[in-house]
Amino acid sequence: MAGRNHLYIPGPTNVPNEVLNAMHVTMEDHRSPVFPKLLTPLLQDLKKIFKTETGQCFIFPATGTAGWEVALTNTLNPGDKVLIYRFGQFSHLWAEMGKRLGFDVEIHQVAWGKGIPLDHLEARLKEDSQHTIKAVLATHNETATGVTSDIGGVRKAMDAAGHPALLFVDGVSSIASIDFRMDEWGVDGAISGSQKGFMMPAGGAFLAFSQKALKLVETCTYPRCFLDLKDQMNTNKDGYTPYTPALPILYGLRKALDLLLEEGMENVYARHYRLAEGTRKAVAAWGLKTCAQPGFESNTVTAVMVPEDKDARTVIATAFSKYNMSLGGGLSELLGKAFRIGHVGDMNDVSMLGAIAGVEMALLDNGFDIKPGSGVAAAIEYYRSTAK
Numbered sequence: 001m002a003g004r005n006h007l008y009i010p011g012p013t014n015v016p017n018e019v020l021n022a023m024h025v026t027m028e029d030h031r032s033p034v035f036p037k038l039l040t041p042l043l044q045d046l047k048k049i050f051k052t053e054t055g056q057c058f059i060f061p062a063t064g065t066a067g068w069e070v071a072l073t074n075t076l077n078p079g080d081k082v083l084i085y086r087f088g089q090f091s092h093l094w095a096e097m098g099k100r101l102g103f104d105v106e107i108h109q110v111a112w113g114k115g116i117p118l119d120h121l122e123a124r125l126k127e128d129s130q131h132t133i134k135a136v137l138a139t140h141n142e143t144a145t146g147v148t149s150d151i152g153g154v155r156k157a158m159d160a161a162g163h164p165a166l167l168f169v170d171g172v173s174s175i176a177s178i179d180f181r182m183d184e185w186g187v188d189g190a191i192s193g194s195q196k197g198f199m200m201p202a203g204g205a206f207l208a209f210s211q212k213a214l215k216l217v218e219t220c221t222y223p224r225c226f227l228d229l230k231d232q233m234n235t236n237k238d239g240y241t242p243y244t245p246a247l248p249i250l251y252g253l254r255k256a257l258d259l260l261l262e263e264g265m266e267n268v269y270a271r272h273y274r275l276a277e278g279t280r281k282a283v284a285a286w287g288l289k290t291c292a293q294p295g296f297e298s299n300t301v302t303a304v305m306v307p308e309d310k311d312a313r314t315v316i317a318t319a320f321s322k323y324n325m326s327l328g329g330g331l332s333e334l335l336g337k338a339f340r341i342g343h344v345g346d347m348n349d350v351s352m353l354g355a356i357a358g359v360e361m362a363l364l365d366n367g368f369d370i371k372p373g374s375g376v377a378a379a380i381e382y383y384r385s386t387a388k
């Protein structure tokens with residue numbers, strides 16, 4: 001089909017040309033005396049994205065899933081208890097990983113559409129007077145449901161309970177696009193990946209750990225090898241890596257960080273809010289509902305629920321085959337019940353309007369009772385009135 005495929009899934013996201021070009025490099029010796037000039041500033045500048053001064057950043061040639069594993073296996077001992085709220089496919093998968101790795105995973109189910117219940121968390125931690133819970137695993141932005149949880153609130157609940165558990169946060173679809181403050185929120189391990197807000201291909205797991213977490217790495221008895229933070233620390237301190245780095249990912253990251261920091265993180269967050277808000281206005285104008293309940297709406301992805309007599313898969317199939325546009329599917333419990341519009345990464349008002357127009361055409365083609373142009377008109381109004 002002529003024209004490029006319009007990628008509106010919540011990762012991988014559109015890669016800016018500047019990043020693509022920056023990745024187009026010949027290979028080089030990663031043990032050369034000049035390699036640290038690339039790696040060391042990357043690890044420093046990542047701290048600005050995670051908003052940490054006291055923590056330490058790491059880059060693994062891997063994806064977000066590996067980041068979950070790094071956090072668990074470098075700080076906890078086999079059989080340790082961790083607490084997680086399950087409210088979407090990604091919090092589900094992190095909980096499952098914990099079980100598969102032999103941790104004692106305490107799972108609390110939350111209706112899909114809501115995020116971490118802070119009162120429940122505080123009460124549960126108060127009850128755990130023996131401090132058997134060693135870590136709280138918090139999914140900041142549940143990509144499956146388009147739900148954002150309040151991580152500052154999680155920290156407050158942990159403090160109110162006087163509980164010393166580690167706080168690990170999955171920020172794969174939030175960090176570099178939704179407000180994230182590692183130090184202020186007392187996050188001990190923050191996990192992200194290259195293919196969403198960082199606007200790069202998959203292949204880089206970007207992580208940050210607090211000094212509290214890094215102290216535990218010394219004594220942690222969980223067996224690990226490829227994902228060992230100690231090996232990273234021992235080599236990163238001189239500007240090197242324990243094994244062959246994914247060079248194009250590092251060069252892409254250099255450019256992506258330059259772009260993000262040049263725009264300014266507060267502006268990046270505000271842009272994502274506007275992209276999301278225009279999308280939500282369109283969804284409301286179509287008379288449809290988001291999976292996210294009020295107060296939990298994500299600024300990087302909107303999961304749109306379809307009426308019971310419809311199948312969201314047909315909307316996605318039409319969008320792809322007829323309009324060369326990719327939307328995200330409903331995952332697990334939302335299969336067929338929702339489609340997802342990604343509004344994360346290298347996007348602006350006009351690219352978002354393209355997405356909304358494409359969804360609208362696919363909805364009309366599938367017999368949805370909507371007024372042609374209604375979603376686009378609502379978004380246009382919003383974008384025009386809020387553009388600077």
Ligand code: PLP
Nearest residue numbers: 063064065090141143172173193
């Ligand atoms: N966590 C969240 C919130 C995600 O959205 C994803 C992937 O989409 C992951 C974790 C897993 O990351 P990856 O696919 O990079 O391993």
